[in-house]
Amino acid sequence: MTQIDDVDEKPRLGRKRDHTRDGEILDATLDVLAETGYDGMTIDMVAARAKAGKATVYRRWASKPELVLDAVACMKSKDVDLTAPPDTGTLRGDLIAMVKSPTIRESERKLKVMAGIVSMIARDPELAVAAREALVEPRAGANRIIFQRAIDRGEIPADSDIERLCTIGPSMVSYRVLMLQQPADREFMIDTIDRIILPAAGLRP
CATH class of the missing domain: 1.10.357.10 (Tetracycline Repressor, domain 2)
Incomplete structure (x- = not known):
């Protein structure tokens, strides 16, 4: 009897997710939110604004609430260090x-x-x-x-x-x-x- 050697072989992994565009997608999410509000926003709108495929967005975020939560949580000020505000003396x-x-x-x-x-x-x-x-x-x-x-x-x-x-x-x-x-x-x-x-x-x- 021929022994089957691959019975314990691990399943092949799918294509590794590319997170390099996460920042662009989250930024696009914030822009759409500011323009349309949560109820008016769609994943299609975000994908179009980010110039990304809809599937790309869904591979990273399973739902609109998850995407919005991530986008809001990552929204930080880029222009001033709010942890150390200026000290001018007055x-x-x-x-x-x-x-x-x-x-x-x-x-x-x-x-x-x-x-x-x-x-x-x-x-x-x-x-x-x-x-x-x-x-x-x-x-x-x-x-x-x-x-x-x-x-x-x-x-x-x-x-x-x-x-x-x-x-x-x-x-x-x-x-x-x-x-x-x-x-x-x-x-x-x-x-x-x-x-x-x-x-x-x-x-x-």
């Missing part, structure tokens, strides 16, 4: 140093992405956490550092409500970009700092 100087044109554009994009996934956030706690960590918390963390420095310098009162102060700027930008459909340009940001944020912190402009 609260006004620090806040203005954070106002940079590329950062403003990135913030507007994040707002539009956030608006695009609102309907899904309400249904998916995991996405809500990812959105908060990627879109909200980095900027809020930088603002906490800046306001805490001002307290440590004795520039603003020690009992200042840092969490509330941190929300003023983002709230103003959100309303302007999403509701008024106007850009939050540098002039608007600095005017908000001088006329609203600094007075709220107890400083005269």
